[in-house]
């Protein structure tokens with residue numbers, strides 16, 4: 001699995017950070033998404049899918065092989 | 066001519082049915098039968114009612130639907146609400162890029178890390194009000210002594226508003242949120258709140274502190290009116306919502322002892338339970354309002370430019386294609402797909418704070434008062450139905 005984010009669409013809801021703090025973080029200035037792990041390990045993948053599904057800005061894209 | 070389709074006679078707002086927590090039955094039926102349907106408003110005008118989860122997310126996430134109440138066709142719930150939305154709007158009633166400019170001035174204050182750092186302070190506030198409530202004999206009104214003061218004090222602390230003025234702004238917030246407030250009442254309440262916050266901003270220009278209002282002033286690119294407007298939005302949105310969620314959540318759990326027992330046995334369920342309560346209660350009972358600025362197809366129906374849209378968050382949160390047995394409160398389910406905070410660029414700015422306040426308030430209440438129960442029959446509890454935010458007039462409890 002590969003993850004990409006579009007900071008331009010991010011609404012800073014913080015839900016991705018709550019769902020998978022190992023993969024997503026927020027900028028201290030304006031809360032915009034920061035991607036820490038573009039290739040999350042197997043045990044985090046289902047949480048990453050949830051984060052993408054609930055993102056209010058649809059800013060998270062999950063690329064599955 | 067054929068007879069008027071009964072669904073065409075849907076009105077906004079509509080009465081709730083037998084279960085005071087459930088959306089109006091007419092809206093829930095619309096979800097099953099005609100998920101995007103016409104609805105009549107108070108002044109005889111028409112709008113679209115959107116009830117399904119997928120369609121609500123589609124509207125809220127689409128820039129062809131505007132949140133700007135000055136645009137022709139914007140649907141209002143009442144005369145008073147039109148007055149509130151049409152004059153000096155705050156960013157909740159703006160579209161991007163204007164909306165994003167203001168919102169991004171505040172998002173840094175609501176990042177998860179910064180909100181999580183408030184945990185000890187919020188815990189102290191929660192314990193303090195519970196100490197006070199339990200220092201006298203039961204019964205007590207949980208709304209007045211706990212559910213309302215906790216988020217009021219928290220938002221005052223964040224903004225830098227003196228908490229001793231709480232009666233002044235609580236009274237006026239309530240007028241702003243009440244459906245039957247007249248345009249004149251709304252104008253007066255809003256002007257008084259705005260004057261109060263502008264006076265406060267003026268004082269902070271001379272004596273700055275480290276809180277949000279001072280930080281907005283220190284940017285140097287906002288007028289005093291703009292600072293007051295943003296503060297007003299945060300102050301009103303920041304306390305009535307969480308207060309009503311706390312009171313209604315407590316009542317819903319007392320009404321469903323099996324769910325309360327699960328939560329008591331396993332306090333680690335609290336985070337998920339708060340999401341489920343947000344879904345189940347969907348307190349923004351009027352839904353979220355938009356107007357189409359270009360024609361767009363939603364759920365197979367074409368909505369034309371200039372037509373109003375009401376996104377019914379409460380029915381979307383009871384859409385059985387997303388939530389199994391949606392009418393049941395189940396503190397163990399994964400309810401995170403709910404739209405109780407809206408969806409899209411306007412999704413609630415304060416959501417991390419609301420979540421943390423609710424988690425701490427409910428966990429502490431359940432832990433500290435193991436014998437908490439209603440002090441009146443359930444049927445006698447008075448609900449607030451005539452408001453933008455569903456809630457309780459009071460919640461008499463004993464322990």
Ligand code: HEM
Nearest residue numbers: 156157302303306307310353405406407411413414415419
């Ligand atoms: C359980 C509590 C809460 C609920 C259910 C709730 C619900 C909502 C909803 C549905 C919206 C979207 C409105 C729309 O799209 O038209 C919203 C927006 C907003 N909320 Fe909340 N809210 C809650 C708590 C809070 C708190 C504690 C704060 C402040 C600290 C807050 C501040 C805001 C602001 C500023 C907006 C406007 C965001 C924007 O337009 O970008 N809310 N809220």
